[in-house]
Amino acid sequence: MTSTPQPLDFRSDTVTRPDETMRRAMAAAEVGDNVLDADPTIAELERRAARVLGMPAALWTPTGTMANLIALTAHLRRGDRFLAMRGAHVLHNELGSAAWLAGGMPEPLEHDAGPGRPTAEALERAIGTVGPYFTLRTSLLCLENTHNSAGGAVTPPDEHARLLAVARQAGLKVHLDGARIWHAAVALGVPPAALTVGVDTVSACFSKGLGAPVGSVVAGTPEFVELARRTRQMLGGGVRQGGVLAAAGLVALDRVDELAESHENARRLAAGLAEHGWSVPAPETNIVLAEVPDVPAATKSLASLGILAYPLPERVRFVLHRDLSAADVEETLYRIKTSRAKPGS
Numbered sequence: 001m002t003s004t005p006q007p008l009d010f011r012s013d014t015v016t017r018p019d020e021t022m023r024r025a026m027a028a029a030e031v032g033d034n035v036l037d038a039d040p041t042i043a044e045l046e047r048r049a050a051r052v053l054g055m056p057a058a059l060w061t062p063t064g065t066m067a068n069l070i071a072l073t074a075h076l077r078r079g080d081r082f083l084a085m086r087g088a089h090v091l092h093n094e095l096g097s098a099a100w101l102a103g104g105m106p107e108p109l110e111h112d113a114g115p116g117r118p119t120a121e122a123l124e125r126a127i128g129t130v131g132p133y134f135t136l137r138t139s140l141l142c143l144e145n146t147h148n149s150a151g152g153a154v155t156p157p158d159e160h161a162r163l164l165a166v167a168r169q170a171g172l173k174v175h176l177d178g179a180r181i182w183h184a185a186v187a188l189g190v191p192p193a194a195l196t197v198g199v200d201t202v203s204a205c206f207s208k209g210l211g212a213p214v215g216s217v218v219a220g221t222p223e224f225v226e227l228a229r230r231t232r233q234m235l236g237g238g239v240r241q242g243g244v245l246a247a248a249g250l251v252a253l254d255r256v257d258e259l260a261e262s263h264e265n266a267r268r269l270a271a272g273l274a275e276h277g278w279s280v281p282a283p284e285t286n287i288v289l290a291e292v293p294d295v296p297a298a299t300k301s302l303a304s305l306g307i308l309a310y311p312l313p314e315r316v317r318f319v320l321h322r323d324l325s326a327a328d329v330e331e332t333l334y335r336i337k338t339s340r341a342k343p344g345s
């Protein structure tokens with residue numbers, strides 16, 4: 001009898017647990033009441049995140065979902081239409097709050113320039129021209145870099161610039177969902193600020209692969225942040241001594257360069273799965289999407305090997321993160337190989 005193998009959790013890069021260094025920083029954080037006046041550690045994280053993102057100011061939020069909602073609430077009025085990539089987090093994973101709270105009518109853009117991005121021409125067509133008073137007014141473009149459901153796909157700065165030019169020409173505001181902007185920056189070898197050029201607002205997460213248990217930011221002008229602070233309070237996101245959480249974000253920011261290791265592990269996993277006959281495109285960052293004929297059967301068979309993966313339509317998703325090492329990837333491939341598990345069988 002062999003013992004049950006240790007489960008290897010590839011479901012998301014949100015499954016990481018704070019390590020000793022991070023927990024020590026959290027325990028030692030200087031704190032204050034961030035609703036009454038200010039928490040010094042939250043203030044420090046906001047300053048540092050704004051600088052790294054190349055934005056004038058930033059506001060801490062408990063989640064990326066709240067960060068996106070705050071930005072969309074600032075940009076949209078009822079009767080507005082906003083454009084976002086098909087499968088975007090703001091369209092599929094935020095329970096429609098962009099529509100029912102922020103008040104915008106969503107319109108999906110196709111990934112016709114490659115995973116995660118539209119061509120400038122398609123964007124121009126989708127914006128169209130301003131119609132009569134009884135038609136929707138297209139007022140916002142919402143980008144996502146990296147694009148989660150497209151497999152951690154990266155939009156490079158030149159394509160970003162072309163999309164920005166079209167949106168600006170048509171008078172649209174631009175929000176960037178940068179939950180994993182750190183991953184895009186590391187994959188491209190550019191600073192995160194190179195990927196926010198020209199946007200009005202950007203959101204970013206510290207809890208996606210960087211090891212923080214909680215925390216995001218939404219960044220923009222000081223005027224936007226002033227409004228965003230009111231919206232955050234309205235949504236119940238005004239936490240008091242949040243410095244214990246922001247301290248984790250500061251440690252996370254120190255670790256951005258280490259994401260390269262997760263990207264390398266993702267490439268190795270994808271190559272190994274392909275060797276075993278799985279249909280897997282080469283990943284751009286830390287997300288591996290494997291096409292399988294029967295998703296429930298594939299996730300079940302993987303789970304029986306102690307490998308946790310996330311089911312998507314027609315695909316199984318493996319996300320690499322700092323709690324999965326190169327050795328864990330080899331162990332995963334070994335378990336799949338020796339079990340003779342066929343994809344989807």
Ligand SMILES: *Cc1c(COP(=O)(O)O)cnc(C)c1O
Binds near residue numbers: 065068147180205208
């Ligand atoms: C995870 C994610 C979010 C939301 O972050 P939460 O902190 O889980 O609310 C937003 N956008 C994208 C692309 C994400 O992957």
